[in-house]
Amino acid sequence: xxxxxxxxxxxxxxxxxxxxxxxxxxxxxxxxxxxxxxxxxxxxxxxxxxxxxxxxxxxxxxxxxxxxxxxxxxxxxxxxxxxxxxxxxxxxxxxxxxxxxxxxxxxxxxxxxxxxxxxxxxxxxxxxxxxxxxxxxxxxxxxxxxxxxxxxxxxxxxxxxxxxxxxxxxxxxxxxxxxxxxxxxxxxxxxxxxxxxxxxxxxxxxxxxxxxxxxxxxxxxxxxxxxxxxxxxxxxxxxxxxxxxxxxxxxxxxxxxxxxxxxxxxxxxxxxxxxxxxxxxxxxxxxxxxxxxxxxxxxxxxxxxxxxxxxxxxxxxxxxxxxxxxxxxxxxxxxxxxxxxxxxxxxxxxxxxxxxxxxxxxxxxxxxxxxxxxxxxxxxxxxxxxxxxxxxxxxxxxxxxxxxxxxxxxxxxxxxxxxxxxxxxxxxxxxxxxxxxxxxxxxxxxxxxxxx
Amino acid sequence: xxxxxxxxxxxxxxxxxxxxxxxxxxxxxxxxxxxxxxxxxxxxxxxxxxxxxxxxxxxxxxxxxxxxxxxxxxxxxxxxxxxxxxxxxxxxxxxxxxxxxxxxxxxxxxxxxxxxxxxxxxxxxxxxxxxxxxxxxxxxxxxxxxxxxxxxxxxxxxxxxxxxxxxxxxxxxxxxxxxxxxxxxxxxxxxxxxxxxxxxxxxxxxxxxxxxxxxxxxxxxxxxxxxxx
Numbered sequence: 001x002x003x004x005x006x007x008x009x010x011x012x013x014x015x016x017x018x019x020x021x022x023x024x025x026x027x028x029x030x031x032x033x034x035x036x037x038x039x040x041x042x043x044x045x046x047x048x049x050x051x052x053x054x055x056x057x058x059x060x061x062x063x064x065x066x067x068x069x070x071x072x073x074x075x076x077x078x079x080x081x082x083x084x085x086x087x088x089x090x091x092x093x094x095x096x097x098x099x100x101x102x103x104x105x106x107x108x109x110x111x112x113x114x115x116x117x118x119x120x121x122x123x124x125x126x127x128x129x130x131x132x133x134x135x136x137x138x139x140x141x142x143x144x145x146x147x148x149x150x151x152x153x154x155x156x157x158x159x160x161x162x163x164x165x166x167x168x169x170x171x172x173x174x175x176x177x178x179x180x181x182x183x184x185x186x187x188x189x190x191x192x193x194x195x196x197x198x199x200x201x202x203x204x205x206x207x208x209x210x211x212x213x214x215x216x217x218x219x220x221x222x223x224x225x226x227x228x229x230x231x232x233x234x235x236x237x238x239x240x241x242x243x244x245x246x247x248x249x250x251x252x253x254x255x256x257x258x259x260x261x262x263x264x265x266x267x268x269x270x271x272x273x274x275x276x277x278x279x280x281x282x283x284x285x286x287x288x289x290x291x292x293x294x295x296x297x298x299x300x301x302x303x304x305x306x307x308x309x310x311x312x313x314x315x316x317x318x319x320x321x322x323x324x325x326x327x328x329x330x331x332x333x334x335x336x337x338x339x340x341x342x343x344x345x346x347x348x349x350x351x352x353x354x355x356x357x358x359x360x361x362x363x364x365x366x367x368x369x370x371x372x373x374x375x376x377x378x379x380x381x382x383x384x385x386x387x388x389x390x391x392x393x394x395x396x397x398x399x400x401x402x403x404x405x406x407x408x409x410x411x412x413x414x415x416x417x418x419x420x421x422x423x424x425x426x427x428x429x430x431x432x433x434x435x436x437x438x439x440x441x442x443x444x445x446x447x448x449x450x451x452x
Numbered sequence: 453x454x455x456x457x458x459x460x461x462x463x464x465x466x467x468x469x470x471x472x473x474x475x476x477x478x479x480x481x482x483x484x485x486x487x488x489x490x491x492x493x494x495x496x497x498x499x500x501x502x503x504x505x506x507x508x509x510x511x512x513x514x515x516x517x518x519x520x521x522x523x524x525x526x527x528x529x530x531x532x533x534x535x536x537x538x539x540x541x542x543x544x545x546x547x548x549x550x551x552x553x554x555x556x557x558x559x560x561x562x563x564x565x566x567x568x569x570x571x572x573x574x575x576x577x578x579x580x581x582x583x584x585x586x587x588x589x590x591x592x593x594x595x596x597x598x599x600x601x602x603x604x605x606x607x608x609x610x611x612x613x614x615x616x617x618x619x620x621x622x623x624x625x626x627x628x629x630x631x632x633x634x635x636x637x638x639x640x641x642x643x644x645x646x647x648x649x650x651x652x653x654x655x656x657x658x659x660x661x662x663x664x665x666x667x668x669x670x671x672x673x674x675x676x677x678x679x680x681x
Contacts, residue, residue, distance in 0.1 A: 146487060148614030187456065196456045205462070 007294065009104040010442045011286040019287075019439045023432050024189055026282055035281060036429065043421035050415020053408050054129070062132050064408040071391045071403040076130035078383040079413050081238055082266065083123035083420075084164065085259075085379065087171070088231055089267020090116030094174060095227035098220070104295055106438045107287040111278065111427070112271050113175040118423040119270070120168045122416040127160070129412070156240035163237035167230050174223045180206050181216065181437045235263040242386065248325040249333070249390030252317065258310030265303035265349075266379035268296050272372035274424070276365055278433065287434055290363055297362040300353060300375065307382075308350045325395060337402065338389045341381055348378025493612070498604035499569045503555050505605070511636055512600030518592050518634050529581040533568060536560045571605050572596070579681045588670050589627045590619075593636055600636040616679070623670050624661030630668070 057064060067074040090112040097105040128134045140161045142150050151158045184206035187199035206212060239259035242250035272293065279288040318330040333342050352374050355361045362368065393400045427433065490497055510516050519525060521534035536559040547553055559566045574580050585595075593599055597608020609615055619626045629649050632638045640657045641647035647654045654660035664670070 144484070146610070146612040146614045148612075148617035193456075200456045205465070 007289050007291040009107070009289060009291050010439065011289060014286065014443055016440050016443055019443060020185065020189075020436050022284075023287075023434050023436045023439065024186055026428070027186060027430060027432055028189055028191075028195070032429065033281070036425065040422065040425040040429075043418050043425055046414055046418020047422045048418075049411050050418050053411035053415050056408065057129060057412070058134070062130065064406065065412075066404045066406045066409055068401065068403075070394060070399050070401050071388055073130075073387045073391060074403055075384075075405055075409040075413055076126045077241075078380065078387050079416065080123050080126035080130075081259075081383045081387075082380045083119045083126070083416065084167075084238055085235060085263035085266045085383075086270045086376075087116040087119040087123065087167070087267065088235060088260070088263035089271050090114075090119075091167075091171060091174075091227050091231045092264055092267065093271070094178070095224040096231060098224045099228060103442060104292055106442055107284075107434050108271060108275060108292055108296075109438075110175075110178065110435045111274060111424075111433045113171065113178065114424065114427045114431075114433075115270060115274060116171050116267075117168070117175055118420045118427075120164065120171060121423070122420050124164060124168065125416060125419075126412075127157075156237060156244045159237045160241060163234045167234045170223065170227050170230055174220070174227055177216070177219050177223060178435060179431065180204065181208065182432045182435060184208060185436055186432065231264075232260055235259045242390075247390050247394055248323070248329040249386065252314060254310055254313050254317070258307060258313075261303045261306035261310065262379060262382065265300055265307055266376060268300045268303070269372040269375035269379070272296050272300070272368060273376060276369045276372070278428070280365075282428075282433075284434065287439060290365075293365065293368055294359075294362045297356045297368060297371075300372075301356045304349065304353045304375070311346070311350070329390065329393070332393055333385065333389045336389065336393070338385065338392070342385050342389070345378050345381035345385055348374045349382060488610075493610040494607050495610055496606055496608070498602070498606045499571050501569055501604065502566055504552065504603075507599045507602045507605055509603075518636075525582045526586055527583055529579075529583065531582045536566060571607050572611060574611060578679050580679065586633055587630070588623075588668050589630050589633060589664055591628050591633045591635065591638055593638065594619075594626050594628070598636075617674060620674050620678075621672055623672060624658060624665045627661050627664045627668070627670060629660075629664065 065074060065076070067076070090109075093105050093112045094109045094116075097109075128137050131137065139145075140151060140158065151161075180203060183199050183203035187196055187203050190196045190199055236256040236259065239255035243252055243255040245251060275288050275292070275296075279285050315330050318326040321327075333339070353371060355367070355371065361371075388403050392403060486492060511518065521538055522531040523534070524530060524532035536556060539553075539556050540560050543553055543556060555566060558564075595609055597606075599605070599608075628638060628640070629647065632647075639645060641654045641660055643655045647660055649660070649663070652663075654663075
């Protein structure tokens with residue numbers, strides 16, 4: 001394949017059977033590789049670190065974190081926004097690209113959706129833990145209670161509860177409905193009784209009849225329609241957590257679009273981070289081709305430019321508004337005690353990803369992997385800068401302060417990465433990471449193209 | 453290929469799906485009911501005391517004013533529990549040999565307080581002040597119930613926050629004239645039993661309440677920090 005030719009979305013030479021064989025074999029017949037065990041062990045160790053941090057947090061309280069007046073949000077909210085943002089790429093791939101009939105999404109949508117679910121699970125931890133008394137989480141929900149009160153509906157934090165829980169529910173349904181035909185395939189191909197029953201129960205009686213397929217198509221279109229606004233709305237509401245507050249550095253109308261673009265940016269970076277090792281270790285280069293990586297790199301480039309525009313507008317508006325506090329906030333970000341973080345974030349999110357303009361970079365798998373890690377880091381730093389630098393110097397110099405994360409801050413953050421990876425390892429071991437039946441739909445197309 | 457599941461699985465699946473939805477609903481209603489029940493709130497459950505003190509006898513039949521024993525109710529957040537000395541103002545003269553009152557005399561001799569069982573208690577994170585409620589025309593019986601009919605005292609209301617906010621949102625439904633605050637017989641005005649305030653006749657609570665809220669400058673205080681300071 002030469003550089004000038006557009007790579008295919010499925011490599012030639014595949015038939016219906018070979019697609020089904022190679023994807024289902026990962027779950028059914030292949031021996032669990034040593035690499036899987038090693039990766040799972042590391043992830044599980046991190047998950048145990050998370051459990052330790054959680055237990056200590058529940059016993060002692062949020063004082064074990066570095067948060068204090070004036071920085072009450074610290075790592076917890078930084079991590080929340082980061083994780084929830086990562087999830088957005090999965091929804092974009094599965095819903096919007098489905099409605100736009102982008103067939104290249106087929107091979108990456110399943111694990112991107114799984115990534116969404118697991119990222120939302122990690123994200124959901126942080127606001128709950130940050131409340132201090134997580135066992136009273138149900139106070140966030142409007143239910144007839146003995147206190148005679150409702151949650152404060154004027155607060156974006158309450159909108160957040162609805163946005164995130166809706167998002168989690170719709171993502172789970174979408175993912176599960178999409179899994180049904182594949183679960184049935186696995187049930188039919190399983191040899192031993194245990195797997196037959198396991199996949200059989202999960203498949204909920206799918207027989208692949210015309211009626212089943214008809215209902216499946218309707219359901220997935222409806223769910224795609226439901227999920228599409230969520231791609232935009234969830235991170236908009238998350239940005240309201242900041243934008244509705246009057247803190248300089250938060251109180252900005254550009255936050256919703258810039259947060260949504262940032263979410264998709266970081267989400268695609270994470271999909272790339274996961275896809276590149278997966279296709280290598282499970283030899284899925286035929287299904288997740290250079291075309292996919294190329295397309296994802298282009299999406300990252302586009303959303304990254306929107307994010308860059310957001311940064312520029314923030315700086316511009318600070319001076320254009322003439323507001324003393326806004327101006328000081330930007331100057332403090334660029335030259336204050338957290339200036340290093342700010343400039344590293346600019347390098348990670350804006351400068352380095354510009355490499356992806358080059359087609360050669362977009363076809364260089366190793367380099368793409370490194371860039372995706374850089375963007376993930378950059379987007380985390382962005383949230384850190386928004387949360388911490390805005391809070392640490394607000395209107396009154398007497399209430400200024402600094403934020404230093406403690407060991408437990410790091411343990412909780414790294415711990416959720418452990419949770420995410422553990423779930424992901426279990427997912428690739430027990431469920432088909434690529435939608436088998438959708439890939440079969442691409443086969444005739446590739447056979448057609450192979451002839452020319 | 454042999455069937456993996458027996459045909460009955462279809463029924464099991466349906467029953468378990470609908471069943472769990474119904475079970476969840478039933479469970480949440482049951483939990484809600486339990487939270488409101490006397491089992492949890494102690495409402496209308498008479499409490500045993502070291503001495504079977506009867507409010508019905510003292511406040512109802514004898515007509516002793518609430519403030520004779522609960523002395524600080526007009527000036528303090530706490531209404532006050534009477535010292536044994538207060539009991540002995542009468543009981544050094546009457547029923548002096550009663551077996552029932554021996555713990556009272558013992559307490560008086562030994563200078564050790566009687567350990568009454570608390571009937572109405574608020575958690576420490578709630579600031580509550582009796583005096584302001586008394587001065588704004590909230591009667592004792594509004595919260596403490598028909599005390600003149602309690603041989604052993606019981607909690608008449610849940611004291612849950614929702615119960616507090618009912619009145620804080622609409623004080624006009626509960627307020628009474630100031631001179632009736634300590635009356636244990638007072639009833640809200642009706643057509644057949646009107647209430648007179650400064651010569652004006654009121655035949656329903658809302659009319660009376662609305663005027664009193666204005667006259668006493670009662671505010672509807674529903675901010676969190678009114679009570680959670």
